[in-house]
Amino acid sequence: MEKETVIEVKNLTKAYGAFKAVNDISFEVYKGEIFGFLGANGAGKTTAIKMLTGIITSTSGDGSVAGYNINKQRDKLKENIGYMSQKFSLYEDLTLMENVEFYGGIYGLSKKQIIDKATLMLDRLHMNHIKDTLISDIPLGWKQKIAFSVAIIHDPKIVFLDEPTSGVDPITRRQFWDLIYQAVEDGITVFVTTHYMDEAEYCDRISMMVDGEIYAIGSLQYLLNKYDSKTMDEVFIKIARG
Amino acid sequence: MINIKNIKKSYGDITAVDDITIHVRKGQLFGLIGPDGAGKTSLFRMLTSLLIPDEGSAVIMGYDTVKDYRKVRNILGYMPERFSLYMDLSVEENLNFFATVFNTTIEENYHLIKDIYKVLEPFKDRRAGDLSGGMKQKLALCCALIHKPEVLLLDEPTTGVDPVSRKEFWEMLKSLQTKGFTTFVSTPFLDDAELCDEVALIQDGKILDMDSPQNIAKKYPHKLWSISASNNYKLLRAIGNYEKKKSAFAFGNSVHLATANEVEIEEIQNYLKSIIDYDFEIKPIEPNIEDAFMELMKEE
CATH class of the missing domain: 3.40.50.300 (P-loop containing nucleotide triphosphate hydrolases)
Known part of the structure; x- marks a missing residue:
């Protein structure tokens, strides 16, 4: 049986003048996968993610995400994906519950759906006691867990996580990954970038960008064998140092 | 200074x-x-x-x-x-x-x-x-x-x-x-x-x-084991109820399990074999600073 794809891109390129930030990349992400999207600073990850999430169009090449064309159906695409990063997540001067209502509304959920989702979410996160607390008064690690739950409130096919655990303490970082695994069990596909190489090892497949191109892609075991390494940290350094 | x-x-x-x-x-x-x-x-x-x-x-x-x-x-x-x-x-x-x-x-x-x-x-x-x-x-x-x-x-x-x-x-x-x-x-x-x-x-x-950092790692109070299997998430869940567990955390491709110092490798092997049906590898390891930090966080 052929695997269902959630991301499919072919020869995707984004050029700024003569500089190709993303240079002819092609890859697929399958349903239910945790896909690690790695690369050095400046390798083109952010530009690639912007094309995959419908924020910018490609210079050439094409693809689809969650069943929608990344150039021609960008509005539809945005409605059907989830996104969170450390930089952009929740509104600091709204309460936890207000953020949930706001994002639920943006994604077109009914009042009842929002309440049902919120109940389930607060229960899972054990955060019922802080539902009326301002986000600015909630510690970072908790905030990131809330942001993730809000990013998938509309049951998207895929969620994009851009360095979601940057600066988070080691225990909360692991709890965050528990949430990722739960989401996968609920049928959501996860696309994640991280600078923590232990987290890269939690992914089903990992791709590694170098100078705008996808230099290597495969399961952890495949990459460890191919680059004769014991850890993903070693693989990363071997590839990025050339 | x-x-x-x-x-x-x-x-x-x-x-x-x-x-x-x-x-x-x-x-x-x-x-x-x-x-x-x-x-x-x-x-x-x-x-x-x-x-x-x-x-x-x-x-x-x-x-x-x-x-x-x-x-x-x-x-x-x-x-x-x-x-x-x-x-x-x-x-x-x-x-x-x-x-x-x-x-x-x-x-x-x-x-x-x-x-x-x-x-x-x-x-x-x-x-x-x-x-x-x-x-x-x-x-x-x-x-x-x-x-x-x-x-x-x-x-x-x-x-x-x-x-x-x-x-x-x-x-x-x-x-x-x-x-x-x-x-x-x-x-x-x-x-x-x-x-x-x-x-x-x-x-x-x-x-x-x-x-x-060496001394901090040395002060770690438990015996530490690294266990790896094909699905660490399942493994971690399986270990969750182990009565001899002090803590268990994912560490990339493996799980670090802390136990009391008198626990022997055979005991853990036997326990795991009784609850999971896939292969796993276990070995004793030295704690690193992240193990130590999490232990200290737990004590707080």
């Missing part, structure tokens, strides 16, 4: 830095290790005289950061958490600016930055805003060094930086140490801690432990 004594800082009801005492000796590479919100930046801002402590004091080379703040600012090389260079100035213009502010020239102290600056030199006419993350950090370090400070204060210089640039940055710090610099550096990455001579692990404004 740096004497921080019972220092405290609160913002309203929140105590950001709660009675911290740290001594950094001359020539040390000292790491302040902890997550965002632990109080690292508040402490740095007090050391650099940008923030006045509520209680306690910080003295750098004999100069008090409140009373002698002018002197303190001259002997410090400070790299703030947020990229603080002028984005619209070129690489060289930024460096020149920082040299001029401190009444010196690039030429006079070029020897200090040479090893770091040589990778930037081909791009010296590029706007700082157009540099990649790793390059920006290198330039910021050069700017902090150019007035030949006695002490380097680096607040999360490797946050948001990829693993290779991070490694290179730490190699630079090691090499600066051989030139006699005293460095006080903060990071949320626990593997960075192992490269420091001494570290303070900090959480919620308090120090959890302070020692050499």
Whole structure:
């Protein structure tokens, strides 16, 4: 049986003048996968993610995400994906519950759906006691867990996580990954970038960008064998140092 | 070199830095290790005289950061958490600016930055805003060094930086140490801690432990095992109910299980075989600083 794809891109390129930030990349992400999207600073990850999430169009090449064309159906695409990063997540001067209502509304959920989702979410996160607390008064690690739950409130096919655990303490970082695994069990596909190489090892497949191109892609075991390494940290350094 | 004594800082009801005492000796590479919100930046801002402590004091080379703040600012090389260079100035213009502010020239102290600056030199006419993350950090370090400070204060210089640039940055710090610099550096990455001579692990404004990274790892109170299987998430769940478990955490491709010291490998093997039907590998391991940090967090 052929695997269902959630991301499919072919020869995707984004050029700024003569500089190709993303240079002819092609890859697929399958349903239910945790896909690690790695690369050095400046390798083109952010530009690639912007094309995959419908924020910018490609210079050439094409693809689809969650069943929608990344150039021609960008509005539809945005409605059907989830996104969170450390930089952009929740509104600091709204309460936890207000953020949930706001994002639920943006994604077109009914009042009842929002309440049902919120109940389930607060229960899972054990955060019922802080539902009326301002986000600015909630510690970072908790905030990131809330942001993730809000990013998938509309049951998207895929969620994009851009360095979601940057600066988070080691225990909360692991709890965050528990949430990722739960989401996968609920049928959501996860696309994640991280600078923590232990987290890269939690992914089903990992791709590694170098100078705008996808230099290597495969399961952890495949990459460890191919680059004769014991850890993903070693693989990363071997590839990025050339 | 740096004497921080019972220092405290609160913002309203929140105590950001709660009675911290740290001594950094001359020539040390000292790491302040902890997550965002632990109080690292508040402490740095007090050391650099940008923030006045509520209680306690910080003295750098004999100069008090409140009373002698002018002197303190001259002997410090400070790299703030947020990229603080002028984005619209070129690489060289930024460096020149920082040299001029401190009444010196690039030429006079070029020897200090040479090893770091040589990778930037081909791009010296590029706007700082157009540099990649790793390059920006290198330039910021050069700017902090150019007035030949006695002490380097680096607040999360490797946050948001990829693993290779991070490694290179730490190699630079090691090499600066051989030139006699005293460095006080903060990071949320626990593997960075192992490269420091001494570290303070900090959480919620308090120090959890302070020692050499080797000693901190040695103080870990349990026996530690590394277990790997095809699906670590399932494995972790399976271990969850093990009555001899002190803790179990995912560590990349394996799970670290802590048990009481008298537990033998056969016992764990037999237990796992009774609850899971897939292959696994288990071996005893030495704890690392991340194991130690999580144990200390749990005790709090």
